[in-house]
Amino acid sequence: MHWADAIAQELAGKKHVIATGITPSGPIHIGNMREVITGDLIYRAIKDAGGDATLVYIADNLDPLRKRYPFLGKEYEKYVGMPLCDIPCPCGECENYAEHFLKPFLKSLEKLDIHPIIYRSDELYTHGKFDEVIKIAIQSTERIAKILKETSGRDVPEGWSPFMPKCPFCGKLTTTRVLDFSDMVEFECECGEEGKVGIREGKLVWRVDWPARWKVLNVTVEPFGKDHAAAGGSYDTGARISREIYGYEPPHPVVYEWITLKGKPMSSSKGVSVTVEDMLKVVPPDILRYMIVRVKPEKHIDFDPQITLLQLVDEFEELDRGSREYELSHVELQADIPFRHMITVVQIAKNDDQIFEVLERSGYKVDRSDKRQVEAVLSLASNAREWVKMYAPERMKFEVKERVDVKFDEKEREGLRRLAELFEKREMDAKEVHDSIYRVANEIGMKPSKLFEAIYKVFLGKKYGPRAGWFLVSLPRNFVIQRLKESQEGNNES
Ligand SMILES: [Zn+2]
Ligand SMILES: [Zn+2]
Structure with a gap:
């Protein structure tokens, strides 16, 4: 479960x-x-x-x-x-x-x-949602101080109050001291001023604010970080204040x-x-x-x-x-396209329109009239683009070259030529292309890894790249055929 x-x-x-x-x-x-x-x-x-x-x-x-x-x-x-x-x-x-x-x-x-x-x-x-809990807290100052002392082992400072009035003169909460309370809170402030404010002008201290809000909002489950979960920590204190001061059963804790x-x-x-x-x-x-x-x-x-x-x-x-x-x-806005594939797609596509074209060629047809789908795909594409920019290891980055600028030996040329023929014959999906590469390599007695290298060199000018079958079908078919043929020409004697 x-x-x-x-x-x-x-x-x-x-x-x-x-x-x-x-x-x-x-x-x-x-x-x-x-x-x-x-x-x-x-x-x-x-x-x-x-x-x-x-x-x-x-x-x-x-x-x-x-x-x-x-x-x-x-x-x-x-x-x-x-x-x-x-x-x-x-x-x-x-x-x-x-x-x-x-x-x-x-x-x-x-x-x-x-x-x-x-x-x-x-x-x-x-x-005013806190009016009641604030009043109770101020009236229970001594009992709360005792709970704090018992749970944390420390005395509260002289003149401590669970309520921090906001000084209307300097605007601060942390510099005031409560002197007295009837309907209004009488205070003095480190800024030198003193006066009276209503209970809506201020805030309960954290350790009291937390249990107070449990009661105000009827909280029954509360996930919190392990810092609050320590023995004598704010959950322990809060639970006691909740029960003893507010008569409210503390929420079920979920410590993360x-x-x-x-x-x-x-x-x-x-x-x-x-x-x-x-x-x-x-x-x-x-x-x-x-x-x-x-x-x-x-x-x-x-x-x-x-x-x-x-x-x-x-x-x-x-x-x-x-x-x-x-x-x-x-999540609602989810594109059902593998992230690794999107990493390849964004490195082939030059703009948003091309993203959809590349996806379609590689077997992921997106209904472009569905605005939510389009948004989900573009959002995933933007994730992939940003990931490539910020975190991708060198091995995963590539760029489709403008022209073939590598020399090939006879075996490599043979393998690439045969692949070109297969692409000309009919449309293949990624898996078929992938299998064909192995088959061609075997037919001409070449190590498949060598043929893969040759493919990457033709398109990317380096010896490695994304999964070849998925990569090749992501490119326009005519371009693939053209490029594979170019490997046969020119300055390629080894
Ligand atoms: Zn002040
Ligand atoms: Zn701002």
Whole structure:
């Protein structure tokens, strides 16, 4: 049984809200993506089993900027401590800092065929959804402090409050101190000001915010990274606060392991990271889903866009189309063309139109009146093109030469001539061409590998290339015949 189905089975018989989320404080990398895909898989599994489920995604845009990250200019120093949604965006074109990083991520989710209900914390807070849980938290300050001490072993600082008022004078959350609370929160701030604000002007500290949102959004399943799962970590604390302060049974935890990039932990701040957006430029979305689908959440994944990707692609394409893994990886916009073949196609085609011609010659007819199909094919082609540009090993790159500029010996000429005749006689599919190459080589007493080399030399000017049968049928037939004949002429005595 697939792990997502096993979780769904465990959860059966109840209505579920699966919560995922991220603090959009920097580029959102593929490590973070694991959370949302994991949540989506559980969501799909519950639905497939006939259950009732909702997938939500909470953007923690009210979280304060912790520090000026290396990718931020000096001017960001002054925003440290302010909510991300109040800080200007780095490119100047987005609504705010949080949206700048959130927008491309949400777009990527669409491509991955993940459609959660999206909440932004600032909206939840300002629309009053948190009023009740904030009041309870402030009134339970001492009990929460005790839970924190018991779970983490550390005392909270003097004057600690679960609520961080936002100072109306300097706009910061992290510099205020709660002095008193009745209907309003009385505070003082490190900026020297003091005053009163309403409970919608501020935010609960993370360790309380998390269990509070479980109650507010009726969360019953929560995937989270292993950092939160440590003993005395935020899940432990959250579970106690949820039960003891809010009287709410904490959600079923699904702990997932990290995704590392070629062995290195991903970290936006250290620059070792690939954003989900960048990854989707190279990796087809179904393959990216498959990377998460194929292993249990508690298993670590190491990703190498060069080698791992091709292994994943091969493994995925060999999957039985009826298998659960295939089904769970499936995205709506999917082109049923092997990625390796597309890698060949994009290196032959000079433009988008030619992509369809090359595909058709090689046995993949695309209905060009079907806009979704066309979009899916072009999206896969764009993935392949980008992969070739960024990650393809030299061996896999090629370019069809303008003319034959290699010398051939008598045997090679004989083999190429016979192939030309076969191409003239009738149209063949890739497999037939492939078999013919072996047959011709055997007929004339030549090692097949030598004939393959000769073919690559005729077309690519080097001794290797993509799978010959599939490659040759991808080219216009007349061109293949013409080119094979050219190998017979001119400066080719050895
Ligand atoms: Zn921006
Ligand atoms: Zn202030």
